[in-house]
Amino acid sequence: MDDQFFSRTAPVDPALLRGESAAEEIGHYLVLVSGDEAGKRFQIGDTAVTIGRSQDQTLVIAHTSVSRRHARISIVDGQVVAEDLGSTNGTFVNGVRLSAPQSVDNDCVIKVGDQVVRYERRSKADIKRREELDRELARASEYVLSLLPAPVNDGPVHTDWQFVPCARLGGDAFGYYWLDTNTFVLFMIDVSGHGVGAAMHSVAVVDVLRQRALPGVDWCDPGQVLASLNDRFQMDRYNGMLFTMWYGVYDAGSRMLSYGAAGHHPAYLMAPGKTVATPLGTKSMMLGAVPKLTYAVQREAVPPKSALYLFSDGAFEITTTSRTSWTLNDFVPLVAAPSQHDTPESERLFRAVRQAAGPGPLGDDCSIVVATFA
Amino acid sequence: MKMDIVEVAPRVVKITLTGRLDTPGVDGIETRFLATLIPNANNAIIDMSNVDFISSMGIRMLVSAARSLKMRQAALSLFGLQDQVNQVLELVAINQMIHICQSEAEAQAAVSPSVA
Numbered sequence: 001m002d003d004q005f006f007s008r009t010a011p012v013d014p015a016l017l018r019g020e021s022a023a024e025e026i027g028h029y030l031v032l033v034s035g036d037e038a039g040k041r042f043q044i045g046d047t048a049v050t051i052g053r054s055q056d057q058t059l060v061i062a063h064t065s066v067s068r069r070h071a072r073i074s075i076v077d078g079q080v081v082a083e084d085l086g087s088t089n090g091t092f093v094n095g096v097r098l099s100a101p102q103s104v105d106n107d108c109v110i111k112v113g114d115q116v117v118r119y120e121r122r123s124k125a126d127i128k129r130r131e132e133l134d135r136e137l138a139r140a141s142e143y144v145l146s147l148l149p150a151p152v153n154d155g156p157v158h159t160d161w162q163f164v165p166c167a168r169l170g171g172d173a174f175g176y177y178w179l180d181t182n183t184f185v186l187f188m189i190d191v192s193g194h195g196v197g198a199a200m201h202s203v204a205v206v207d208v209l210r211q212r213a214l215p216g217v218d219w220c221d222p223g224q225v226l227a228s229l230n231d232r233f234q235m236d237r238y239n240g241m242l243f244t245m246w247y248g249v250y251d252a253g254s255r256m257l258s259y260g261a262a263g264h265h266p267a268y269l270m271a272p273g274k275t276v277a278t279p280l281g282t283k284s285m286m287l288g289a290v291p292k293l294t295y296a297v298q299r300e301a302v303p304p305k306s307a308l309y310l311f312s313d314g315a316f317e318i319t320t321t322s323r324t325s326w327t328l329n330d331f332v333p334l335v336a337a338p339s340q341h342d343t344p345e346s347e348r349l350f351r352a353v354r355q356a357a358g359p360g361p362l363g364d365d366c367s368i369v370v371a372t373f374a
Numbered sequence: 375m376k377m378d379i380v381e382v383a384p385r386v387v388k389i390t391l392t393g394r395l396d397t398p399g400v401d402g403i404e405t406r407f408l409a410t411l412i413p414n415a416n417n418a419i420i421d422m423s424n425v426d427f428i429s430s431m432g433i434r435m436l437v438s439a440a441r442s443l444k445m446r447q448a449a450l451s452l453f454g455l456q457d458q459v460n461q462v463l464e465l466v467a468i469n470q471m472i473h474i475c476q477s478e479a480e481a482q483a484a485v486s487p488s489v490a
Contacts, residue, residue: 193431
């Protein structure tokens with residue numbers, strides 16, 4: 001009976017039990033989750049990976065919370081093992097401080113001081129596919145970036161902005177230009193969804209605006225522009241895509257700003273001497289959802305030295321370091337906070353968002369445009 | 375994101391959503407959500423009382439469903455909206471294509487085929 005049993009029994013490769021085919025070559029990787037190089041991947045090979053602040057470490061993390069020689073990740077009998085090297089601030093695996101070498105499971109989080117890396121066990125083919133996708137996203141991101149206007153530092157309207165695409169690339173885009181010597185146009189778009197498709201949809205809309213390619217439309221009338229874009233970009237012709245938009249037209253002669261919003265949260269106008277920013281918004285349907293809609297237009301006087309803050313939802317839909325979710329109401333007080341000498345307003349705001357969100361990439365594109373009126 | 379479906383009347387289903395209607399949440403339910411409603415042209419009432427966040431992806435899912443149902447002479451209504459979710463849906467004027475109701479009974483009345 002024993003012979004029969006063994007003749008029907010074969011050794012099982014543990015990889016097969018994990019759903020990996022024998023043909024797949026498996027690699028072990030550390031992925032940076034926090035810091036400026038978030039998303040960067042390091043392969044753990046036959047030689048252990050040492051992590052530290054010192055330049056002679058395999059994985060250098062130049063952060064004050066990281067010791068010069070902080071932790072070691074190695075492969076022992078096919079299992080990845082993490083070990084603290086007597087660091088000051090400790091090494092944590094899934095939140096537990098290491099007091100001895102410990103094996104780590106796929107996708108587990110390793111905290112080195114304040115910095116976070118993730119261990120991934122992946123097939124090399126998967127990694128190759130992901131790297132190709134990342135390259136596509138990076139190219140699309142650069143393309144969107146190339147279409148954004150340069151900051152303006154002279155004339156009656158100055159501008160500065162931040163555009164920080166998320167890892168998966170969202171659908172943010174914005175623009176501004178002088179329609180004529182007296183009329184300044186400013187807009188922001190946010191396409192629902194992520195990836196190259198959403199980014200290219202936003203590029204298509206920006207292109208229509210840049211080319212003024214909406215026949216018969218008065219570009220000084222936000223209602224006409226939004227209604228025309230809505231009819232042009234109906235979701236059934238564009239793979240189910242919708243987008244929000246804020247569009248404003250500033251008349252430098254009368255100092256009046258006409259604006260309309262389609263599913264977009266308000267922009268905010270901060271006048272000198274005020275302690276609260278004025279919301280500039282209208283409640284209207286996103287673009288592409290329902291044809292033949294009309295869009296309301298509002299007007300607002302713009303006092304000298306006022307600043308207009310226009311931003312995408314990625315600026316406030318963040319999860320903070322204390323694991324709470326921000327809303328628009330958490331972001332708006334930042335607009336009224338004191339400006340910082342020599343720091344553009346958009347940069348001040350982005351730093352505040354970045355600080356609240358803590359380490360790691362943001363979940364959505366974050367776009368902030370600030371226009372300051374002479 | 376969790377999704378429970380029950381038929382509450384002929385051609386009317388009630389869908390109870392629980393969790394965050396953000397990108398991961400939508401990714402987890404969108405196919406089943408649309409497959410439940412669209413092919414059979416079911417009217418639907420959505421219990422939103424356990425949804426504490428909605429992003430543009432969540433709005434897109436609801437708008438897509440409402441648009442497809444309208445072409446099939448069916449409709450969608452939402453009830454039990456938490457304040458924050460209600461504020462977001464008000465901002466995008468979603469009531470132009472989806473009924474926003476105070477109660478389940480009102481939501482059901484809004485989508486039920488009228489009795490001759």
